[in-house]
Amino acid sequence: MEILSTDLVYYLLPIIIMVASSRLIIIKNNLDIINKELKQNIKDLQEQLREEALHSDKKITGLINSNVILREENNLLLNKYEGKNISPGNGPLRYKDENGVFYYHGIGHIEKHYRWWKPEKNHAIIEYKDTKKIQFPDWETGNVKEFCNNCIPSQKLNKNRRVKFYYICQGHKIKTH
Numbered sequence: 200m201e202i203l204s205t206d207l208v209y210y211l212l213p214i215i216i217m218v219a220s221s222r223l224i225i226i227k228n229n230l231d232i233i234n235k236e237l238k239q240n241i242k243d244l245q246e247q248l249r250e251e252a253l254h255s256d257k258k259i260t261g262l263i264n265s266n267v268i269l270r271e272e273n274n275l276l277l278n279k280y281e282g283k284n285i286s287p288g289n290g291p292l293r294y295k296d297e298n299g300v301f302y303y304h305g306i307g308h309i310e311k312h313y314r315w316w317k318p319e320k321n322h323a324i325i326e327y328k329d330t331k332k333i334q335f336p337d338w339e340t341g342n343v344k345e346f347c348n349n350c351i352p353s354q355k356l357n358k359n360r361r362v363k364f365y366y367i368c369q370g371h372k373i374k375t376h
């Protein structure tokens with residue numbers, strides 16, 4: 200019996216090796232296919248990321264440009280006010296309405312990319328009692344009366360607030376010529 204079983208092993212061994220190696224070839228082929236797919240996926244993702252980066256770069260450049268234009272307009276307007284004693288306040292006028300008649304202090308559409316943005320913050324000015332907390336002097340101040348002469352406290356935004364107070368600029372009518 201012992202001799203027979205040894206013979207059987209010798210007889211079967213090449214078959215076992217053949218089956219095993221053909222399985223290995225199949226597995227290797229499958230892995231090659233998966234590998235190829237993964238490489239393609241990585242390539243696609245890289246391409247996608249590159250496009251997205253380019254797109255957001257353009258967006259940021261656009262926002263910076265529009266901010267620069269508004270700043271320039273603001274300087275022109277302040278120059279017009281000088282000596283006339285009708286200053287809208289010492290804060291920068293950052294936005295204007297579609298007709299270019301009313302100019303506004305405070306937060307606006309340029310800030311839409313911030314997480315804290317919400318529609319009720321349009322034209323909002325923030326007053327801090329502690330001026331060390333001011334991070335954005337374009338729309339934050341230690342003295343709202345000096346910053347804007349035509350604003351009212353925001354009932355919506357001031358709920359339970361003690362550190363900062365929101366005011367909404369009501370607009371300043373400016374004749375540009």
Ligand SMILES: [Zn+2]
Nearest residue numbers: 304347349368
């Ligand atoms: Zn104002």
